[in-house]
Amino acid sequence: MIPINQESNKEILRSILEEKLEYLTKDVIILMDADRTLCNIDTSRILTDMAKIDFSKIKKGFQKHGYTYNGFQNMALTYSQLSIEEYLKYSEETASQVNLYPGVINCINGARDFADIIIVTSGVKGIWDFILKKTGINEVFLIGGTHTEIDTYIIGREEKGMITNYFNDIGKTTIAIGDSDVDSLMLKNANHAIIVLNHRNNADLLPHLFYHPSLFQITYKDYFHENIRKIKYHSFCYDLKRHNVL
16 A cells, blocks of 8 residues: 655655665666666556556646656556556556667666666556566566555655665665656766656756766667767666766
């Protein structure tokens, strides 16, 4: 059951991070958004269409509340109208249709040599559970919450920022990768921030990162942002070393 307010939500999330800390032994933490960061689509929209959920209910919640706890709480309550069986079924069927960006799997496998990797999603966690299984990606910590009968917390913009600060405060070097405003605090608070070009060319994210001291971009489009250093998922570890991040 998800909490009734953001403060309770953060307390639960903080306790989960503390429980996982003994398994996070590397000095570097890589925090990765999921939708439109590891793939070029919003996977939740596939599930929404498949399950015949009225997406306008979710959209109106964000229009009213923004990317706040209340907005994501409304989203979770909407998806929780599905039974657990339906939620898992549609999550698995959606995952079967999703292809990760080329190079993502190699990036994650290579980065595990020097970093602990955490995927932090504000989308449908069930989908990403099945994507990780499908692609054989393991030893990755997935943080997210969507269904009130399965999950004990949800993830929004504030929670993403809190996660980065948690690891900063205990002396980890943080690298955050994301594409939109939902990721803005996660990237802004990180030691190193990486933008993945999305369908809107990150218009809502860039204003938050103008003065970030260590900013990079990954693009699969012809377009790229001027004056932001380019790296690739294919050569992720090499590129970070080349830019003295590692």
